[in-house]
Amino acid sequence: MTIATAFLALLEGRPQHGYDLKRAYDEHFGGDRPLHYGQVYTTLAKLLRNGLVSVDGVEGDAGPDRKRYTITEAGVTDVRRWLDEPEKPDQYLQSALYAKVVGALLTGRSAAAVLDVQREEHLVAMRELTRRKQSGDLADRIICDHALFHLDADLRWLEHTATLLDELAERIGR
Amino acid sequence: MNPLLDAEGLHKAYGPTTALAGADLRVHAGEIVSVMGPSGSGKSTLLHCAAGLTRPDAGHVGYDGQELSSLNDVKRSALRRREFGFVFQFGQLVPELTALQNVALPLRLDGVSRRTAERRATGLMDRLGLADKARSRPGELSGGQQQRVAVARALVTGPRVIFADEPTGALDSVSGEQVMEMLTRSAREAGAAVVLVTHDARVAAYADRGIVVRDGRSTERMAAR
Amino acid sequence: MRRVVAELALGIRLAFPSGRHGWLRTAMASAGVAIGAAALLLGASVPVMLDARQDRMLQRDDSVGLHEVPPGQTLIVASVDSQWGSNAVRGRLIWPESPAAPLPPGVPAIPGDQQMYASPALQAALAGPDGDTLRRQMPYEVVGTIAPAGLSGPHEFAYYAGYKRAEALVGVNSWRVDRFGYSLDDGEPRQGTYVVVATMLATLLLPIAIFIGAALRFGADTRDRRLAAIRLVGADSRAVLRIALGESLVPAGLGLAAGTVLYLLVRSRSADLRLFDVSVFPADISPVPVLALLVVAIVLALSAGLTLLGFRGVAVEPLGVFRRSTTWNGRLWWRLLPLAASLWLLRPVLTGASNPDEERAGIGVVLAVLALIPLVPYLVPLAARVLPSGSAAWQLASQQLRQNPAASTRAVTGIVVAVTGAIALHATFGAASARREVPDNPADPAYILQAPGPQTDAAMRARTARFESVDGIRAGTVAKYGLYGSPTSYASGHLVIGDCESLRQVATFDRCAAGDAFVVGDPGRSITLDAGKLDPAPGRKLPIPSGARPARLVGTDAQNVTFGLLLTSTPAAVAGVRPWFVETRMFASEDAPATAAGQLRGVAAEIDPLAMFTAIVPEYDKYASLRVALNLGSAVILLMMGVGLLLDVASRLHDRRRLLGVLAAVGARRSTVIWSVLLQAFVPLLAGLALAIGAGIGLGAVLMRLSQVPVTFDAAAVLAPVAVGSALVLATTVGVLLPAARRVTSTEQLRYE
Known part of the structure; x- marks a missing residue:
């Protein structure tokens, strides 16, 4: 997930100032690495340039800090595409998936559907690996097993998260 | 193509506990379908209803054009003997009988003569690599061997659907893989469909496709909505 | 048809299990059936036995009544019947009036004057201790032995002595016969004797049926789970019943075979047995063919019936065994119906009617014993309610007893029936023998x-x-x-x-x-x-x-x-x-x-x-042989019941081992758990014994009235069967159950779950 997508997801809920966007990003996605202002402005500039956001007003002194950004139709489509598209299963998936779940919750979309789509993607991958494993030699089997066990762990995380969605939604909605 | 087994809108409650609240399951001939879900989600109940072992409170189960809930016990039992096979987590082998007699049991119950039944069971066990276990009783076999015998028994009548409920639930991962490999391979060879209930994604990965049951609802149902 | 045969065969196959538990089940059930079958076969032989005996007695009968036989090819006969201890002595002094005089059956030739043919039992007694005293009654020279054809049974004391003086006494003490085999006026059996025998049969046979039931129920839970597994593979509910029936055929068949062997053993030893002065030759004992077939049918039907009865309230489904947990309703009234019926039948006896109908009274007595069976399960929850709830052990036990009294009391029922019968009969015999020393009229001589x-x-x-x-x-x-x-x-x-x-x-x-x-x-x-x-x-x-x-x-x-x-x-x-x-x-x-x-x-x-x-006073204790038979019978029955109770408790312990293991794991003291198990066995037993004492005394009074014995009770006669019964149960339970309970309560059991 990029900063740009995260901004779009945050803006879909309501128009916000750049400063608010930074704070919201740090809270939900930043973890222990907060954004610096330079990243905020370059990202917003890129989004403006691509027509995914627009500036709908300036309050007081002109300056980037006082501009209020709104998501455009194209921006909303971008967010939907991001959420609908499963992540490629890999070992750094959790953080990306977590972002997606929060994104879905922030935008009022179905986080469960996000998880389901991801699960299906995982299972497709696992089925493929299982087929390869069944036709391969022992080395293939062991390599495939490595991936299968990781995917299995992801899936268990997915299941676990699925049962906690309501609680998470409540926390984010506050 | 019409599905071979079509369960639709199943509801089932055990007293105050709701096990199924509108679940669907469609299985086409020869396909392996996994049913996943957390424990208590109702996936086993879905299998029991689909196999005619439990009567749903609402909804219907069609198998090959007949409505299962309209069949009496005798007909459903005949269906279990001839068309279905079962592999459960444990406790389905008769401890007093040898492995061979266990495998031959469905044929014997269907009135096949002892000689024919045991000849066919022997042939099957040979093919599945269980020949040396034929004379052993279940108590003398490891968990994985017992499950493989159970798979052989499920296959012996040439069923069209095999219902497997956590077939590897009590096994370590290597034995579990052996059982799954044997189950899926022999089912594919025999052209039998498999309904595979499991909470284990690595087991579910042996299926062609999967559905998920959560809180008594299946993903098929959710998708249809 | 082929399927049905396959199902029965499968059932039979399942009765030969590998495990220790399964073998025990088959063995116990077979033993129960064997004892029952042997008893029934003996019962079926009684008519033949009595007929054969009756036949020989008719063949030798010489009572011409008032009819006087004219002299000719005749034999002069004088009756010198006597008594030696508990043995009636049939003596005849004979003298021929012609060389063609008829010969008594079993006697090869007319003995000479002062010579005699004697039965083997009499000869043995003459040679035995005190034989000289006996010889004074028959101071004749033994010249031969009476063949079985001339005897009512192997233990009969009988002799034919040549006695010339009889010639002179014709018309006074002796009479002429021209043949043997006049019609016999059978004496009426003593009032009350048949009722006593009926009570004994009910006392002995009923527990056998209960024992067979208990043995068949042993391990039934394992069987039910197995049947559920077979059901999953495609057996319908009727097929499952047929498989269970096939399974019950094995103990029935084995039991019939063992019962026949037992019967033959008893038969070969029958010459040593005596009851009511009746002894029989082994050759006399053979079952009436129709009755023998009936016995086979009864045994098969009984084991099949008990098997099917075991499925009452149980649904064997492919996914497992479901018990329809009907909440226990302790309604009393229908349980009292048999008792009321028996009291009605016994009313003439109880009100002291002059000549009560013996058959009616017999049915009443048997019914009274049967009436106890439905009362026991009512009594147990009652006792569980009434007893104060104190310890945790009793709380555990009483809940179990209240919720499923039928299961807790099945084994006890047999003990109650056996003890009731034993008390009634012991008390009656005691009262009868207390009377024997005194003649009816005290001024009369002995x-x-x-x-x-x-x-x-x-x-x-x-x-x-x-x-x-x-x-x-x-x-x-x-x-x-x-x-x-x-x-x-x-x-x-x-x-x-x-x-x-x-x-x-x-x-x-x-x-x-x-x-x-x-x-x-x-x-x-x-x-x-x-x-x-x-x-x-x-x-x-x-x-x-x-x-x-x-x-x-x-x-x-x-x-x-x-x-x-x-x-x-x-x-x-x-x-x-x-x-x-x-x-x-x-x-x-x-x-x-x-x-x-x-x-x-x-x-x-x-x-x-x-x-x-x-x-004028009896010379011996008429009930002595019956008492021996009763003691032997009730000991065997009580032993069987003890084993039955043990089986019952052991199988319940087995079923509940996980719960007990959990209790032990959460820190319940072992003594608490063991006490709860023991209380579950003993409370029904004590309640049942209380009922047995009451019912036994009541029945005893009825029997005494019927036997025209003054109604008195001897504490020893009443309490001995109770003491023996509870001692047996105590011994079996404590001796065998405690180690089992100890094993079960070890937390090791949790490992298997």
């Missing part, structure tokens, strides 16, 4: 000898002395003459002559010295002797002596004789007249030896083998 023949005062004194030579015996001898009264009146009179001592045994009077005379009633001025043989005829006349004082007869005579004359010496007018008989009365003191009767009979036979010797 034994009377009535011998025909002439009399003199000296001879009478000598005879008295001979009998008094037996330890503990006081005797007196008198001569009795019948008096001729008015033929229309039923009044009968006696002339009795004897010394003062002897007369005192017959009558009471103020004082007595030699030469005194006493009158009884109002004989008038003189008496006339009766000279007739059958019809009264006036004989010699005798004036009443002037100094005669009044006297009163005692004992049974007081009721039968209305007038008479007692003399202390024989008057000249009577000296040449033969009396009716010379009567010797014998009274036994408390310390008289048990062999007194045998010795007295010996003395009597030496005086005259044809003299009539009557024992």
